[in-house]
Amino acid sequence: MSDESHNYLNARKGLWSWLSTTDHKRIGIMYAIACGAFFLLGGILATFVRTELGEPGETILGQDQYNQVFTLHGVVMVFLVIIPAIPGILGNFVLPLQIGAKDVAFPRLNLASWYLFMAGAIMAVCGWLFVGRVDTGWTFYTPYSSGASNAVLWLTSAVFIAGFASIFTGLNFIVTVHKMRAPGMTWNRLPLFTWAIYATGIVQVLATPVIGITMVLLFLEKLLQIGIFDPALGGDPVLFQHFFWFYSHPAVYIMILPAMGIISDLMGTFSRQHVSGYTFIALSSVAIAFLGFLVWGHHMFVAGQSALSSIIFSMLTFLIGIPTGIKVFNWVATMYKGSVWLRTPMIYALMFLFLFTIGGLTGIMVGVLAVDVHLHDTYFVVAHFHYVMMGGALIGLIGGLHYWWPKMTGRMYNETAGVIAAILVFIGFNLTFFTQFFLGTKGMPRRYHDYSEFLEIYPEFAVLNLASTIGSYILGVGLVMILVYALYSLFRGPKATANPWGACTLEWTHTGPVPDEHNFHDTPLVTRGPYDYHLADDVFGKKTES
Amino acid sequence: MNQQNSIWLPEAASTIAGDVDALFYFILVTSVIFFVGVVSTMVFFAWRFRRRSPDDRPKPVYENKLVEASWIVIPSILVAVVFVWGFRLFLEIGIAPPNSYEVNVTARKWSWSFAYPNGVISTDLHVPVNRPIKLRMSSEDVIHSFFVPAFRIKADVLQGRYSYVWFEATRQDTFLVACTEYCGTSHSNMYARVITHSQDDFENWLVENLPDDSLTPAQRGEILYTQQGCIGCHSLDGTVAAGPSFLGLAGSTRNFADGTSAVADDNYLRTSIVNPALQIVEGYLNVMPGQYAVTMSSEEIDALVAFINEQ
Numbered sequence: 001m002s003d004e005s006h007n008y009l010n011a012r013k014g015l016w017s018w019l020s021t022t023d024h025k026r027i028g029i030m031y032a033i034a035c036g037a038f039f040l041l042g043g044i045l046a047t048f049v050r051t052e053l054g055e056p057g058e059t060i061l062g063q064d065q066y067n068q069v070f071t072l073h074g075v076v077m078v079f080l081v082i083i084p085a086i087p088g089i090l091g092n093f094v095l096p097l098q099i100g101a102k103d104v105a106f107p108r109l110n111l112a113s114w115y116l117f118m119a120g121a122i123m124a125v126c127g128w129l130f131v132g133r134v135d136t137g138w139t140f141y142t143p144y145s146s147g148a149s150n151a152v153l154w155l156t157s158a159v160f161i162a163g164f165a166s167i168f169t170g171l172n173f174i175v176t177v178h179k180m181r182a183p184g185m186t187w188n189r190l191p192l193f194t195w196a197i198y199a200t201g202i203v204q205v206l207a208t209p210v211i212g213i214t215m216v217l218l219f220l221e222k223l224l225q226i227g228i229f230d231p232a233l234g235g236d237p238v239l240f241q242h243f244f245w246f247y248s249h250p251a252v253y254i255m256i257l258p259a260m261g262i263i264s265d266l267m268g269t270f271s272r273q274h275v276s277g278y279t280f281i282a283l284s285s286v287a288i289a290f291l292g293f294l295v296w297g298h299h300m301f302v303a304g305q306s307a308l309s310s311i312i313f314s315m316l317t318f319l320i321g322i323p324t325g326i327k328v329f330n331w332v333a334t335m336y337k338g339s340v341w342l343r344t345p346m347i348y349a350l351m352f353l354f355l356f357t358i359g360g361l362t363g364i365m366v367g368v369l370a371v372d373v374h375l376h377d378t379y380f381v382v383a384h385f386h387y388v389m390m391g392g393a394l395i396g397l398i399g400g401l402h403y404w405w406p407k408m409t410g411r412m413y414n415e416t417a418g419v420i421a422a423i424l425v426f427i428g429f430n431l432t433f434f435t436q437f438f439l440g441t442k443g444m445p446r447r448y449h450d451y452s453e454f455l456e457i458y459p460e461f462a463v464l465n466l467a468s469t470i471g472s473y474i475l476g477v478g479l480v481m482i483l484v485y486a487l488y489s490l491f492r493g494p495k496a497t498a499n500p501w502g503a504c505t506l507e508w509t510h511t512g513p514v515p516d517e518h519n520f521h522d523t524p525l526v527t528r529g530p531y532d533y534h535l536a537d538d539v540f541g542k543k544t545e546s
Numbered sequence: 547m548n549q550q551n552s553i554w555l556p557e558a559a560s561t562i563a564g565d566v567d568a569l570f571y572f573i574l575v576t577s578v579i580f581f582v583g584v585v586s587t588m589v590f591f592a593w594r595f596r597r598r599s600p601d602d603r604p605k606p607v608y609e610n611k612l613v614e615a616s617w618i619v620i621p622s623i624l625v626a627v628v629f630v631w632g633f634r635l636f637l638e639i640g641i642a643p644p645n646s647y648e649v650n651v652t653a654r655k656w657s658w659s660f661a662y663p664n665g666v667i668s669t670d671l672h673v674p675v676n677r678p679i680k681l682r683m684s685s686e687d688v689i690h691s692f693f694v695p696a697f698r699i700k701a702d703v704l705q706g707r708y709s710y711v712w713f714e715a716t717r718q719d720t721f722l723v724a725c726t727e728y729c730g731t732s733h734s735n736m737y738a739r740v741i742t743h744s745q746d747d748f749e750n751w752l753v754e755n756l757p758d759d760s761l762t763p764a765q766r767g768e769i770l771y772t773q774q775g776c777i778g779c780h781s782l783d784g785t786v787a788a789g790p791s792f793l794g795l796a797g798s799t800r801n802f803a804d805g806t807s808a809v810a811d812d813n814y815l816r817t818s819i820v821n822p823a824l825q826i827v828e829g830y831l832n833v834m835p836g837q838y839a840v841t842m843s844s845e846e847i848d849a850l851v852a853f854i855n856e857q
Contacts, residue, residue: 063731063732063734063788064731064831067730067731067733135730135731136728137728141688141727141728143687143688143689144688144689144728144729144730147687147688231704231705231706231707232705232706237689237704237705237706238704271595272597272602272603272604273604273606273607274606274607274608277609277614280614301636302691302700302701303689303702304701304702304704304707304709307636307637307640310633310636311633311636314629314633315629318625321625322618322621322625325617325621326617326618326621328584329584329617332584332587332588332591333613335588335591335592335595336591336595336607337595337604337605338595338604338607339595339596339597339598339602340591340592340596340597341596342592342596350588353584353585354585354588357580357581357584357585358581361577361580362577364573364625364628365573365574365577367629368573368628368629368631368632369632369635369636370565370566370569370631370632370633370635370636370638370639371566371570371632372632373566373636373698373699374555374566374570374695374699374700376700376726377691377693377700377726377727378726438553438554441554441555441556442554442555442556442695443556443693443695443722443724445693445724445725445726446726446728447728447733448734449733449734449735450734450735453722453724453737454722457556457722458556502600532606533603533604533606534603534605534606540601540603
């Protein structure tokens with residue numbers, strides 16, 4: 001094919017051609033490089049945290065250093081990796097291709113979002129180096145944060161700016177999906193990844209302004225002593241938590257919905273089977289996007305809110321939990337009478353089902369009021385949200401990157417290396433975080449620099465913490481291995497074909513091995529659903545099997 | 547204090563703990579059944595329907611209404627059960643019986659103090675067993691959280707607002723109290739103990755610990771040293787914590803972060819207590835709370851200075 005010589009990667013040359021590009025695919029790649037670097041940073045910080053906790057007492061970090069390190073770990077992972085990564089990398093790269101569009105609706109706004117994200121990100125990291133090390137935790141709770149050093153203002157400003165990147169991205173995708181679908185691409189032919197990114201866009205646009213407003217209020221509180229949060233000035237000490245979680249709980253869906261979209265596409269492609277419950281999965285993503293705004297109070301069951309509020313929030317939480325559970329059943333059912341091909345992306349999809357189910361079930365546990373009183377702010381919660389955020393969102397991202405890697409780079413990675421790394425990640429992850437469930441139910445609080453005091457009651461804390469630390473190293477080795485074979489594949493990997501997985505969505509069926517700068521030579525005409533493998537004679541050749 | 551029987555929960559030692567544990571185990575067992583079901587089905591399908599030829603093109607399978615209905619209805623019923631069970635128990639945990647014995651709790655960076663109706667103030671919580679205890683809690687600075695794993699109780703402690711928690715201990719023993727809301731440098735070292743006594747022993751303890759007028763100022767200072775929480779950051783044996791040790795502090799030359807220095811005389815000690823941010827000793831952070839000028843009387847400050855002078 002002639003695509004070899006002319007594609008989006010080599011259409012223009014030089015650094016400036018990247019920094020000034022409005023091509024959604026190139027912007028996706030730029031997000032990938034940025035988020036990859038921040039993931040590496042966040043991961044290194046995580047190993048510092050785990051190393052400190054590997055043995056009782058102080059080992060490598062003092063109390064204040066430890067508090068600063070887990071704060072930066074949280075800020076980097078949440079605001080600079082998990083929130084932007086899937087929409088920024090895969091949403092940008094894949095979504096316009098999946099719906100048969102030449103680009104997103106607002107290409108310049110798309111580039112602006114990357115610059116804003118980088119501005120916020122660089123501010124956050126440089127603030128740590130040159131302004132001051134914030135130790136408030138990524139949640140910035142007042143009055144601790146309003147009494148902390150002014151460096152906290154620098155960091156919250158960074159979060160404020162990065163937030164606009166998220167709003168721009170979400171807005172762009174909503175408009176793109178509404179207005180730029182190819183002929184025949186009806187709403188019920190949208191791939192589920194696109195549905196998920198669309199639902200995510202709604203949350204990004206509606207929720208992100210709230211974190212911006214909250215950060216501005218914190219700014220005003222701290223600089224001008226207005227008394228919004230400070231009870232001594234007539235403020236409310238819990239108000240900040242309401243504002244914060246009014247964004248940050250929907251943000252959980254900004255993180256997990258896109259991963260659910262990836263899993264849907266992976267289950268379909270690698271089972272070569274109609275995705276079970278397509279309509280349910282598509283619409284429940286949108287329903288979850290809205291319901292997600294009504295559950296923030298479940299972070300505050302012991303914070304002194306009224307019992308009635310807690311009961312309502314608990315009930316709404318379960319309302320979200322049920323469709324999420326049904327999605328898991330649907331993904332499993334997709335394999336039924338399919339043709340399951342266990343390649344690396346599919347291994348990550350199955351790993352997602354394993355880990356995310358644990359994350360979801362432990363979410364039910366902490367959603368139950370009386371049980372949450374005991375488990376709140378312990379390592380049980382730490383383990384729970386890592387199963388959802390990493391075991392769910394990031395494992396979904398890694399699976400998606402393996403899936404779309406040939407399309408993004410034109411190269412294949414080494415399948416054996418991929419499988420070995422996936423096994424390391426799986427073992428390391430579970431060793432790191434499953435042990436923390438035991439620590440948490442026994443009562444080890446989160447954000448603890450030391451647990452020596454517990455050892456006289458529970459001597460097993462030492463071995464559990466050590467196991468968790470060893471697990472984090474195994475996980476780290478697995479992740480670094482992915483980085484190594486990915487870089488190797490960029491230069492030495494075998495050339496990919498246009499549709500190596502036998503997928504039926506437009507990004508595989510209507511583009512060359514590496515897409516053209518303008519995506520499609522001709523506007524695609526869509527005549528079947530995204531998972532109608534039985535109708536895809538264009539992919540598999542004319543043949544009907546009984 | 548050294549017991550363990552389950553890999554999951556600590557041994558229960560309050561009247562409500564057994565009920566919480568029963569709910570916990572119900573959810574745990576149900577979750578394990580679901581999890582094993584999902585994962586074994588997943589593994590079975592992945593094996594049973596594995597790809598046999600690259601040309602496999604299975605017939606499309608569409609949803610079975612009965613199966614779909616079952617996996618909507620069954621989980622919904624189960625979460626409805628745990629929701630109702632959970633909130634009824636939550637109300638029980640939240641409402642103290644009317645005959646509760648009340649203790650006031652003050653949290654501050656990074657210590658607890660417990661004040662009794664007769665004026666006794668203690669850094670550990672001494673209570674009688676088999677009697678409901680209601681804690682009225684507030685914070686002097688940031689948000690803390692009062693957590694006794696063995697009792698399955700927890701509540702945030704706020705500045706400028708009371709929060710309450712109650713429990714009835716079922717055993718004479720010593721239990722750990724931990725702070726579970728992140729509160730800065732020594733968050734992970736903000737412990738207290740709950741020590742449960744028989745009713746008689748508790749009453750004796752209350753009388754024995756009444757403030758004594760015959761104490762010397764330094765002896766009063768020693769009590770204040772724990773009551774006011776100095777102990778959280780200032781050791782007596784030279785150990786460096788968030789603040790300098792009191793050992794040999796009085797009379798020594800202090801080097802400050804701004805390059806100046808001074809001898810630690812009585813006035814220096816007094817100023818450091820009431821206005822800690824004024825001069826920061828080299829190597830330390832400006833983290834000491836500034837409220838002692840308000841919360842301590844001048845006699846108490848004198849007593850504390852006398853105590854520090856003796857170290």
